[in-house]
Amino acid sequence: MKNIYYIYAMENIKLKIARIEKSLSQQELADLVKATRQTIGLIEKGKYNPTLSLCVRIARALNKTLNDLFWDED
Amino acid sequence: MDERNKLIAYKVIAFMYFITLLALIGVTLVRQFVQKQEVSEFEDIAIIVTINTLFLISGLLYFGAIPIQKLKIKTILLGYGLLVVSGSLFTYAKYNIFLKLGLSFKQLLDKMIIIITVSGIIVLFFVFFSFLGIRRIKKELKE
Numbered sequence: 001m002k003n004i005y006y007i008y009a010m011e012n013i014k015l016k017i018a019r020i021e022k023s024l025s026q027q028e029l030a031d032l033v034k035a036t037r038q039t040i041g042l043i044e045k046g047k048y049n050p051t052l053s054l055c056v057r058i059a060r061a062l063n064k065t066l067n068d069l070f071w072d073e074d
Numbered sequence: 075m076d077e078r079n080k081l082i083a084y085k086v087i088a089f090m091y092f093i094t095l096l097a098l099i100g101v102t103l104v105r106q107f108v109q110k111q112e113v114s115e116f117e118d119i120a121i122i123v124t125i126n127t128l129f130l131i132s133g134l135l136y137f138g139a140i141p142i143q144k145l146k147i148k149t150i151l152l153g154y155g156l157l158v159v160s161g162s163l164f165t166y167a168k169y170n171i172f173l174k175l176g177l178s179f180k181q182l183l184d185k186m187i188i189i190i191t192v193s194g195i196i197v198l199f200f201v202f203f204s205f206l207g208i209r210r211i212k213k214e215l216k217e
Binding site: 030034035036038039047048050051054 | 077078079125
């Protein structure tokens with residue numbers, strides 16, 4: 001059963017790994033998705049809950065799906 | 075502007091607007107009851123506060139911050155009743171307690187008619203914006 005991965009409560013390690021795999025710094029990813037480095041950092045730490053449109057932009061920039069980055073399966 | 079920065083800006087601006095509105099209400103009350111000024115001396119502030127409050131609530135109704143669909147006749151009548159009661163208490167306190175002018179029963183009744191009418195107009199104003207809000211949502215859902 002799928003559980004929602006509450007990125008505002010827990011660190012988003014999947015996002016961090018996906019970003020590093022693409023050899024992107026937080027700033028570079030931020031520039032790609034039209035956000036700030038701080039926002040990317042806070043998303044990775046689980047301290048900011050991004051809008052769906054930002055999630056989609058991040059997923060596209062990292063060539064991943066929303067499931068890969070923001071969903072957790074049991 | 076990054077979405078998070080926008081969100082923070084909106085929250086700060088909304089909070090400061092609300093604080094300013096409360097402060098203006100406080101200033102109006104102090105001028106009226108503590109400093110005992112004539113209404114003409116602070117009516118500009120009172121007008122700003124009144125218009126702001128009316129449009130704040132109307133905006134909340136129109137854009138759905140107050141769930142319009144849950145507004146029922148009973149709620150509207152309750153709101154109207156609360157407005158009439160609070161207006162009456164305020165008028166009684168203003169003339170008989172704070173300003174000690176003492177009004178006759180007939181004079182109080184005349185003021186009650188104004189309160190009932192103005193409260194009705196305010197409630198109709200809010201109902202109108204609620205109706206516009208419902209229409210807007212229905213239109214958005216159709217598109």
